[in-house]
Amino acid sequence: MDTQLELASMDATAVQDNYAPVHSEIEADKLVIRGELPRGLQGVLYRNGPNPRFPLPGLHWFGGDGMIHAIAIDNGQASYRNRWVRTPKWRDEDRAGRALFRTFAGKLPDAPAWAGKDGGVANTHIVQHAGQLLALEEGHLPTGIAPRTLETLGYVDFGLPTGPFTAHPKTDPDTGEMVFFGYNATGMLSTGVRVGAIDAGGALRHVQELQTPYCSMIHDFIVTQNHIVLPVLPLTGSLPRARQGGPAYAWEPGKAAMLGVLARGNPAGEVRWFEGPPCYVFHVMNAWEADGRLHADVMMYDEAPLFPHADGSAGNPARQQAYLTRWTLDLSGAGNSFGVERLDDAAGEFPRIDERRNGLPYRHGWFAAADDDGSGELAGIVHADMVTGARDRYAFPDGGVPSEPVFAARGADEGDGWMLTVVWQPETGRSEMQIFEACDIASGPLAAIELPQRVPFGFHGSWVAG
Numbered sequence: 001m002d003t004q005l006e007l008a009s010m011d012a013t014a015v016q017d018n019y020a021p022v023h024s025e026i027e028a029d030k031l032v033i034r035g036e037l038p039r040g041l042q043g044v045l046y047r048n049g050p051n052p053r054f055p056l057p058g059l060h061w062f063g064g065d066g067m068i069h070a071i072a073i074d075n076g077q078a079s080y081r082n083r084w085v086r087t088p089k090w091r092d093e094d095r096a097g098r099a100l101f102r103t104f105a106g107k108l109p110d111a112p113a114w115a116g117k118d119g120g121v122a123n124t125h126i127v128q129h130a131g132q133l134l135a136l137e138e139g140h141l142p143t144g145i146a147p148r149t150l151e152t153l154g155y156v157d158f159g160l161p162t163g164p165f166t167a168h169p170k171t172d173p174d175t176g177e178m179v180f181f182g183y184n185a186t187g188m189l190s191t192g193v194r195v196g197a198i199d200a201g202g203a204l205r206h207v208q209e210l211q212t213p214y215c216s217m218i219h220d221f222i223v224t225q226n227h228i229v230l231p232v233l234p235l236t237g238s239l240p241r242a243r244q245g246g247p248a249y250a251w252e253p254g255k256a257a258m259l260g261v262l263a264r265g266n267p268a269g270e271v272r273w274f275e276g277p278p279c280y281v282f283h284v285m286n287a288w289e290a291d292g293r294l295h296a297d298v299m300m301y302d303e304a305p306l307f308p309h310a311d312g313s314a315g316n317p318a319r320q321q322a323y324l325t326r327w328t329l330d331l332s333g334a335g336n337s338f339g340v341e342r343l344d345d346a347a348g349e350f351p352r353i354d355e356r357r358n359g360l361p362y363r364h365g366w367f368a369a370a371d372d373d374g375s376g377e378l379a380g381i382v383h384a385d386m387v388t389g390a391r392d393r394y395a396f397p398d399g400g401v402p403s404e405p406v407f408a409a410r411g412a413d414e415g416d417g418w419m420l421t422v423v424w425q426p427e428t429g430r431s432e433m434q435i436f437e438a439c440d441i442a443s444g445p446l447a448a449i450e451l452p453q454r455v456p457f458g459f460h461g462s463w464v465a466g
């Protein structure tokens with residue numbers, strides 16, 4: 001697609017402070033550790049995020065080349081390594097020595113003819129499935145990454161002809177099946193969505209294609225034991241709008257929020273749509289079913305952040321904060337609306353759980369909390385006890401900014417383990433990995449691993465034990 005689509009907003013231009021990329025690929029061992037690493041914490045925290053190699057003016061945060069950061073803990077010692085994901089785009093730009101693509105826009109008009117059309121950046125998440133480490137970004141197939149060297153191994157297609165493939169697949173804790181979806185499945189800015197499942201061994205079980213009421217940026221979805229829910233929310237994509245010089249993706253509050261419910265494992269099944277007031281969700285904490293109802297805990301915005309309105313005007317920052325919110329869909333009733341209940345007054349993002357409770361009733365959730373100053377900058381971690389309603393909070397001193405909190409299991413019980421986050425310290429310009437007791441965040445970090453290189457603000461990561 002060579003159509004020139006320009007984002008009308010520069011709000012999300014991201015090359016300053018800890019949004020700025022790092023330019024070195026390094027490895028370092030025997031890192032300085034403050035405090036004491038917990039016995040039993042053994043494995044690697046992998047993180048992924050945008051790290052543009054050739055930043056263009058106006059580059060959207062979402063458009064930077066993926067870079068993997070790996071922090072390994074082995075017998076009380078810690079080491080670090082980082083590598084760009086060498087996507088087809090990265091290799092073409094490496095050869096050209098300059099940027100050849102623009103976010104959501106395909107190749108630049110003056111890109112050389114030899115350059116490919118694949119602008120995938122593999123910059124959003126990194127997960128393990130069927131023994132493979134996968135860098136994910138929702139527009140393209142997963143990219144295989146070598147666990148120790150972080151070498152790029154190329155696309156892993158699981159039998160699919162192409163992407164899109166979500167950066168937020170859900171793994172069933174009982175069967176190991178990975179449920180996935182992909183939007184823009186029938187072309188750029190289309191209403192086609194693909195939904196499917198890959199078994200624990202990496203075999204494609206089934207895949208189906210369906211149409212949504214309108215084209216939406218569907219970043220995450222909801223999976224329970226028996227159902228899949230696609231949140232079609234009014235951060236809309238429009239090819240005609242983009243061709244007229246407007247934004248490819250924009251906030252369009254005249255459209256309703258539409259939640260499409262499918263039965264899992266039934267590719268021929270119908271989609272049932274539930275409707276609610278306009279809102280936006282990047283991330284789902286967890287979801288489950290009980291008594292004919294489906295509950296989903298999500299980080300919900302009144303208005304989508306990081307994107308302009310359809311006329312190109314900037315959004316309202318006061319409405320662009322996400323709050324932990326419960327959606328309830330009555331699957332046994334005849335109605336088509338869903339319930340919305342705010343669960344916490346702290347704005348935040350990046351909700352995570354002990355993934356052994358994926359799609360099941362659960363007790364423990366964590367998210368990164370925003371600063372009270374309304375800036376939206378992340379400044380703390382919240383542990384939410386979903387059963388008692390209790391909250392356990394930690395605010396980072398000296399302006400420290402956490403990444404997504406990732407749970408690392410210790411014992412068999414839900415929540416028995418540690419919470420890991422990479423914290424950027426603006427005063428020193430350095431990053432460190434901090435380790436908390438997962439259900440006692442308020443006591444502060446048990447240990448901190450000083451990293452030899454800044455880790456730019458990124459998106460998601462996984463702890464791989466062992």
Ligand SMILES: [Fe+2]
Pocket residue numbers: 124167168219282283459460
């Ligand atoms: Fe995400």
